Amino acid sequence: MGAEAPYNVVPEGSVITPKGFKAGGLHCGLKKTTRHDLGAIVCDVPAAAAAVYTTNVFQAAPLKVTRESIGQEGRLRAVLVNSGNANACTGKQGEEDAYVMRSRFAEQLQVEPHLVAVASTGVIGELLKMDRVLGGIQEMPARLMGTPEGADDFSQAILTTDLVQKTVCVAVEVDGRTVHIAGAAKGSGMIHPNMATMLGFVTTDAAIGNESLQYLLRQATDVTFNMITVDGDTSTNDMLLAMASGLAGNEELTQRHPDWEAFSAGLRYVCEILAKAIARDGEGATKLVEVQVGGAITDESARAIAKTVIGSSLVKSAMFGADANWGRIIGAIGRAGQPVNPETVDIRLGNIVVLEQSRPVPFDEEKALVYLKGDTVHIYCELHMGEGRATGWGCDLTYDYVRINAAYRT
Amino acid sequence: MGAEAPYNVVPEGSVITPKGFKAGGLHCGLKKTTRHDLGAIVCDVPAAAAAVYTTNVFQAAPLKVTRESIGQEGRLRAVLVNSGNANACTGKQGEEDAYVMRSRFAEQLQVEPHLVAVASTGVIGELLKMDRVLGGIQEMPARLMGTPEGADDFSQAILTTDLVQKTVCVAVEVDGRTVHIAGAAKGSGMIHPNMATMLGFVTTDAAIGNESLQYLLRQATDVTFNMITVDGDTSTNDMLLAMASGLAGNEELTQRHPDWEAFSAGLRYVCEILAKAIARDGEGATKLVEVQVGGAITDESARAIAKTVIGSSLVKSAMFGADANWGRIIGAIGRAGQPVNPETVDIRLGNIVVLEQSRPVPFDEEKALVYLKGDTVHIYCELHMGEGRATGWGCDLTYDYVRINAAYRT
Numbered sequence: 001m002g003a004e005a006p007y008n009v010v011p012e013g014s015v016i017t018p019k020g021f022k023a024g025g026l027h028c029g030l031k032k033t034t035r036h037d038l039g040a041i042v043c044d045v046p047a048a049a050a051a052v053y054t055t056n057v058f059q060a061a062p063l064k065v066t067r068e069s070i071g072q073e074g075r076l077r078a079v080l081v082n083s084g085n086a087n088a089c090t091g092k093q094g095e096e097d098a099y100v101m102r103s104r105f106a107e108q109l110q111v112e113p114h115l116v117a118v119a120s121t122g123v124i125g126e127l128l129k130m131d132r133v134l135g136g137i138q139e140m141p142a143r144l145m146g147t148p149e150g151a152d153d154f155s156q157a158i159l160t161t162d163l164v165q166k167t168v169c170v171a172v173e174v175d176g177r178t179v180h181i182a183g184a185a186k187g188s189g190m191i192h193p194n195m196a197t198m199l200g201f202v203t204t205d206a207a208i209g210n211e212s213l214q215y216l217l218r219q220a221t222d223v224t225f226n227m228i229t230v231d232g233d234t235s236t237n238d239m240l241l242a243m244a245s246g247l248a249g250n251e252e253l254t255q256r257h258p259d260w261e262a263f264s265a266g267l268r269y270v271c272e273i274l275a276k277a278i279a280r281d282g283e284g285a286t287k288l289v290e291v292q293v294g295g296a297i298t299d300e301s302a303r304a305i306a307k308t309v310i311g312s313s314l315v316k317s318a319m320f321g322a323d324a325n326w327g328r329i330i331g332a333i334g335r336a337g338q339p340v341n342p343e344t345v346d347i348r349l350g351n352i353v354v355l356e357q358s359r360p361v362p363f364d365e366e367k368a369l370v371y372l373k374g375d376t377v378h379i380y381c382e383l384h385m386g387e388g389r390a391t392g393w394g395c396d397l398t399y400d401y402v403r404i405n406a407a408y409r410t
Numbered sequence: 411m412g413a414e415a416p417y418n419v420v421p422e423g424s425v426i427t428p429k430g431f432k433a434g435g436l437h438c439g440l441k442k443t444t445r446h447d448l449g450a451i452v453c454d455v456p457a458a459a460a461a462v463y464t465t466n467v468f469q470a471a472p473l474k475v476t477r478e479s480i481g482q483e484g485r486l487r488a489v490l491v492n493s494g495n496a497n498a499c500t501g502k503q504g505e506e507d508a509y510v511m512r513s514r515f516a517e518q519l520q521v522e523p524h525l526v527a528v529a530s531t532g533v534i535g536e537l538l539k540m541d542r543v544l545g546g547i548q549e550m551p552a553r554l555m556g557t558p559e560g561a562d563d564f565s566q567a568i569l570t571t572d573l574v575q576k577t578v579c580v581a582v583e584v585d586g587r588t589v590h591i592a593g594a595a596k597g598s599g600m601i602h603p604n605m606a607t608m609l610g611f612v613t614t615d616a617a618i619g620n621e622s623l624q625y626l627l628r629q630a631t632d633v634t635f636n637m638i639t640v641d642g643d644t645s646t647n648d649m650l651l652a653m654a655s656g657l658a659g660n661e662e663l664t665q666r667h668p669d670w671e672a673f674s675a676g677l678r679y680v681c682e683i684l685a686k687a688i689a690r691d692g693e694g695a696t697k698l699v700e701v702q703v704g705g706a707i708t709d710e711s712a713r714a715i716a717k718t719v720i721g722s723s724l725v726k727s728a729m730f731g732a733d734a735n736w737g738r739i740i741g742a743i744g745r746a747g748q749p750v751n752p753e754t755v756d757i758r759l760g761n762i763v764v765l766e767q768s769r770p771v772p773f774d775e776e777k778a779l780v781y782l783k784g785d786t787v788h789i790y791c792e793l794h795m796g797e798g799r800a801t802g803w804g805c806d807l808t809y810d811y812v813r814i815n816a817a818y819r820t
Binding site: 057058235397401406 | 465466467468469498499501534535536645646723724727728730731733736737740741743744745750752765768769770807808809811812813815816
């Protein structure tokens, strides 16, 4: 952010702040508690739509259905999300169930089925209790609101084991008009992996074609959602979906539009805030760890290195222990499979220099301990090879991670 | 093994069982305790030598020196190993120290320096206390023994945080003569990563050229040491070294020799036993986890999948919790970046089928719990795509892993 960012954060904003969107959530009975487990975002007009999906070979049924919906026209009127059951590894029946979710909600909204997307998160390998889902769908239209309450209900409905809701909104000037970009997400890594999944939903009232939106969403994902690591595991259900209503009334955003970069920066910021919130809410995490790599031969190379450092169990354990253990950081840099000059690496923890030109620098251990005990830790790695840069986010590895993941099914 | 294996295990065998080798160890003062911290294996004749090194970009000084020694003639008379200090990230001084270790021990043995290899394991980024090392080197010749005691002293001297010594010996018939192959190793992953490192030492009295030995050692490493994962971190000091004295008197082993395959199998078995011992002794581990992948399109593909499953923090946590959580296994298979048909995967835990053709199979949870509480767990993944097969080994992820690695330096 800062004075020079081409966007302003809207503190109370949410997915319904962009013009044309309503949201809602309710409890239909998929979760054992009374927490919401079915949510929807609906747009008054057919919104330009784009999505990015998990790279896992095993993709859950709703991903197939959503891909088909968007593929048909590049537009969506709504997305329906359930938590409590991932509808993954559920075969033909699971696919049919996802199609039925889509068509029933489309009927309720009186729109064509291919204008509806579906997403699921929760237990793998169990069939959806469709009677409950269908009951919830029938009730949903009455629960949709263009108010913060509706957005709040939606944000709750998509959570599984998340500790906090994750939502963000920014305003960008486009053609002198105010365009909003907002997002909601869930996920804390493939935490309780049978209750897995990162889901992200972005709404905007910008006028933008679906192909341009897809381009920007992919670009933003590469430097945000794809740069977070909680435990290296990728869910079968991950999905990031964007809908643009166009109701802000700007001229259609294309790469030649003078405000293209501002919009792009706003979208990237929304994705970054959501991604960081997911990393900080990683299973058992006590802190957010940010790794910046500079001086790599390319940005791609820097990304690979940042992800290796942030994904190292040893680095993560050291962060939990507030241990300024740079040997683990350099070990991770060295095994990332990227070009690195072993003689020219600098490492800083916050502003504490611990390694310069690959040689240990004496530092104040007490000061380092205080810094590393904070709730956010920045690790800077400068390779002095080229201009490539990247930032990645993760969390520490704690007793609670093991407790949560060892004890889940038993 | 079994009746058909072309080798026999020698229960009391060790690195001195092959003809021509002596070994020893002593405490020179690098470790704070009184445990041995300097060890050596010496051969009566110049042994054909081969080695495999860490792929980490940051390679410790002794690796450079050993590479140079072997590069000169492909022969070694001795290897000198210290624990307690890795001599890594120590710059020019560290390199000089490694050269001095080599030349002083060569003087003691009255051999040329390039016939001596050196290896180190321990703290990163601190200079060796060379007065202590040199004192130990002077004392070493008197401690070398061609007896189990000498081998035992050596095995102790190379340990850092390992809980158990790791040693193995087999006998193979070559030209109707008995050839011995033995090994000793240390390492429990990059445990206490500043006390890092996998080190392995293989001795044999087979007559074999150094290039053939290098070929077989690399081949064996790919399916043994390279198939273990404790936490995915690779040390700066990993090294596997083999020496062949030739004193068994067989005709030189080449690929055309009728007993080439038998010798190869024996060497592979020695490496496999050491690798599995390292995995079982992983930091905080309560059990050995073996992952077998079959039906992949190639062996390489199977290896990549096996390593992804065995390296998954979620799978490892589930094994600690004795949780038959196949969703995590299929999640790991699907993100390995390898060709997998999402409709045709079978998964077994021991002999308990949990997934068939990618569909959940009801199983006896109680029976699974009992099985998974054992000290060795076998996970079988059959992909039904091709003939590719691989086996990998690792351990569970436990509270103790986090405790050990969070608390190391503080």
